[in-house]
Amino acid sequence: MLKVLLITYYWPPAGGPGVQRWLKFVKYFKDFGIEPIVYIPENPTYPLIDESLASEVPAEITILKQPIFEPYRLAEVFSKKSSKTISKGIIAKKEKQSLIQKLLLYIRGNFFIPDARKFWIKPSVKFLQKYISEANIDTIITTGPPHSVHLIGKELKEKLNLKWIADFRDPWTTIGYHDKLKLTKRSIKKHKQLEQEVLTSVDHITVTSYTTKEEFLEITNKPVSVITNGYDTEKVSEVKLDSEFTISHIGSLLSGRNPEKLWQVLYDLTQENDEFAKAFRLRLVGAVSEDVLFSINEAGLSGFLDNKGYVSHKEAIEIQHSSQVLLLVEIDKPETKCIIPGKLFEYMVSKRPILAIGPKDADISRLIRETNSGYFFEYSEESEMKSVILSYFKEFQEGKLIAKTERIEKYSRRTLTKEMSLVLKNLKKKSHRPK
Structure with missing residues (x-):
């Protein structure tokens, strides 16, 4: 059984699509000889909650947690509504933004690079460096956004010479909302620099779309695999089609x-x-x-x-x-x-x-x-x-x-997990990390 460490911000009870991709991979990994260990924040500020997803977390897996400082909590002092909508990705048109919204967007875009979860990087690296060495783990996976998670992977790679997969559920600098964050030229340059550092230091990149693969291959010569999202075999109650x-x-x-x-x-x-x-x-x-x-x-x-x-x-x-x-x-x-x-x-x-x-x-x-x-x-x-x-x-x-x-x-979650497992096993074969 190949042990791998998954580093993710989104995990049940978080709701929304961001949590489901890796929840489903973890659900099926053991069928393909992968033993996942999951690292998540202890006290996250999730914009959406869905308690029902917790039932899909395999009971036998190890879950590690460490505290995270969330600036969105401070932003709520100024405007609870604005901070919550921004954290959900709901950004009003420029002409309809209040002064508080404009200020929060400017601060979010230029003071928290790559994102507001950047304060989780240093404590996570410190904690995981010790855990990885003691647990004899040589493969890690980071999934973003938030892309701060990839910077955790980058530092661990540099310190421990690990095999590292960076999974991009969405692109980084070409994401649709970047132009709404009121980024300065300096901030745009910093984002591109961090993106390039991640893409060129990782061992393998997985993405959810064909266009993102093409974009990344213009930046790096590291292998990029398209492993889309998918569907699971849900138990759906018998429902009738709407009469309307x-x-x-x-x-x-x-x-x-x-x-x-x-x-x-x-x-x-x-x-x-x-x-x-x-x-x-x-x-x-x-x-x-x-x-x-x-x-x-x-x-x-x-x-x-x-x-x-x-x-x-x-x-x-x-x-x-x-x-x-x-x-x-x-x-x-x-x-x-x-x-x-x-x-x-x-x-x-x-x-x-x-x-x-x-x-x-x-x-x-x-x-x-x-x-x-x-x-x-x-x-x-x-x-x-x-x-x-x-x-x-x-x-x-x-x-x-x-x-x-x-x-x-081919888009069933189990079939896609098999694809991800092959990527992990191929990395293991290429590993020359000294024991």
């Missing part, structure tokens, strides 16, 4: 994920088609920015909106299975074409048709096309959106609306 024509979005809808032309298309359909107006519901599940809610209201859709807020992962899965159509929205910027949300794979396995909107050449369009799980549109393709929504509605009326999804088995 529900178009549901599961997950956060940040300010940038605001498809105003889709809202207009949906409103037009309610005005042009009485049967559509009687049956249609727009369901949002998860954190939704005020900008998005304002746009929906301005489009005339408030009477059709069912805004459920954050729900447990279990309930979210049930809603996916009962919805008529599943909506996926990515920010309309070139730098977000690399984002493949974890919910895409859960959408696929729910067998409900997907309506996806994003930037040109987005990686999600490739996956949707390969699996025949729905349709992808660029933001400007409103006439095409309208045509597909009408075709979905017609099938709904006939009781025939279902996704014809295929070739998704």
